[in-house]
Amino acid sequence: MTTPLTATRVFFAFPRLSDPSRHRDYxxxxxxxxxxxxxxxxGVVHGDRWVRSPDCRTAGTGDGWLRDVDYMAMYWFAExxxxxxxxWKELGDTTLQQGRRPDLRWTARPLMGIFQPVRGYVHPRVRIxxxxxxxxxxTGIQVLVSEVEDAGGPEAEALFDxxxxxxxxxMLELPGVAGVWSFRSEAVTVEGADGSLKPLSGSTIRVTLAYLDADPLGVAAELAAREPGWTAAEPPPDLACGERVLLSGPLRTIQPWQWDWFDQQDSRDEVGFDEPRTRE
Incomplete structure (x- = not known):
C-alpha cells in the first residue's frame, strides 16, 4: 500500500478565479x-486544498505566476x-463530458503539474x-514556493542542504508547526504572457509545505519575526543559485460550507456604513 512516505508523485495546482463573484460556486x-x-x-492516496484568503494574502507575498492565486490544491498518487x-486524468475528461466542470469558465491555473516528494519532517511533540x-x-499551511535555476548544480545543492x-x-521550532514536507517539480505547466499554458523548462519549482495546528496568521507573524536572524551567520544561499520566491505565506484549511472569505457586504445600506465590511 502506498503512503505519502512511499509515494513518488503528487499533483499541485494554484488556481486563480477570473470572476471574483464565483468563489462560492467554485x-x-x-x-x-x-x-x-x-x-x-x-490511485489517489490523499488530497487536500487550502485558500489564500484576504487576511492570508496580506500576511504573505506572491510573485510571477503565483502573485494573484487564490487557492492551492494537491493530490498524492498511489503506485x-x-x-x-x-x-485521474480520465476522470477529469469524463466529468468534462458530463458537463461537470463549470470551473473552466472562470478559473485559471497559472502553475500546476506533477511533483516528486523530497522529504517529510515531523516535530517530536506530534509523535506521528x-x-x-x-x-x-x-488549521492551514505555511508554504514556500520558489523557482530554482540550474537545480542540478553545486550552488543549488548547497541551497537544498x-x-x-x-x-x-x-521552521519546526515555530509554535504551531506540526511538520513539513518538501517537493520538487517534475513536469509542470506555467501561464504565458498570452494566458496560454506551456511546459516549464530550464528551472525547477520547489515547494516547502508546513502543516499547522495553530492560527496560520500567528505562525506567519512568528516566522517573519524570527527569519531575519536565521541567516545572519552565513550569506543567504538563495543568491548563489538564482532562487526566486513565487509564493510565501499562510493559507487556511477549507472547512465544509464555510466559503465566505471573499464575500463583501454593500457599504451603502440603510445602516449608513461608508466602507465595505467583511461579512461575519
Missing amino acids: NEWHQLDHRPENLALP PAKQSIRQ SAAALPFRPH WYDRVRIPR
Missing part, C-alpha cells in the same frame, strides 16, 4: 463534486503512479510518522 463544485470523486479513485495519474502527517487535522539542515528544522 468551492461548492470543488468540495461537493470534484474532490470527492478524486478521493474515491483507488504505480503512472497508472494512477492516467485514471511523516506518512501520517498529511492526514492529521490542521541549507533547507534540510537549517531552514526546515528551524
Whole structure:
C-alpha cells in the first residue's frame, strides 16, 4: 500500500478565479463534486486544498505566476503512479463530458503539474510518522514556493542542504508547526504572457509545505519575526543559485460550507456604513 512516505508523485495546482463573484460556486463544485470523486479513485492516496484568503494574502507575498492565486490544491498518487495519474486524468475528461466542470469558465491555473516528494519532517511533540502527517487535522499551511535555476548544480545543492539542515528544522521550532514536507517539480505547466499554458523548462519549482495546528496568521507573524536572524551567520544561499520566491505565506484549511472569505457586504445600506465590511 502506498503512503505519502512511499509515494513518488503528487499533483499541485494554484488556481486563480477570473470572476471574483464565483468563489462560492467554485468551492461548492470543488468540495461537493470534484474532490470527492478524486478521493474515491483507488490511485489517489490523499488530497487536500487550502485558500489564500484576504487576511492570508496580506500576511504573505506572491510573485510571477503565483502573485494573484487564490487557492492551492494537491493530490498524492498511489503506485504505480503512472497508472494512477492516467485514471485521474480520465476522470477529469469524463466529468468534462458530463458537463461537470463549470470551473473552466472562470478559473485559471497559472502553475500546476506533477511533483516528486523530497522529504517529510515531523516535530517530536506530534509523535506521528511523516506518512501520517498529511492526514492529521490542521488549521492551514505555511508554504514556500520558489523557482530554482540550474537545480542540478553545486550552488543549488548547497541551497537544498541549507533547507534540510537549517531552514526546515528551524521552521519546526515555530509554535504551531506540526511538520513539513518538501517537493520538487517534475513536469509542470506555467501561464504565458498570452494566458496560454506551456511546459516549464530550464528551472525547477520547489515547494516547502508546513502543516499547522495553530492560527496560520500567528505562525506567519512568528516566522517573519524570527527569519531575519536565521541567516545572519552565513550569506543567504538563495543568491548563489538564482532562487526566486513565487509564493510565501499562510493559507487556511477549507472547512465544509464555510466559503465566505471573499464575500463583501454593500457599504451603502440603510445602516449608513461608508466602507465595505467583511461579512461575519
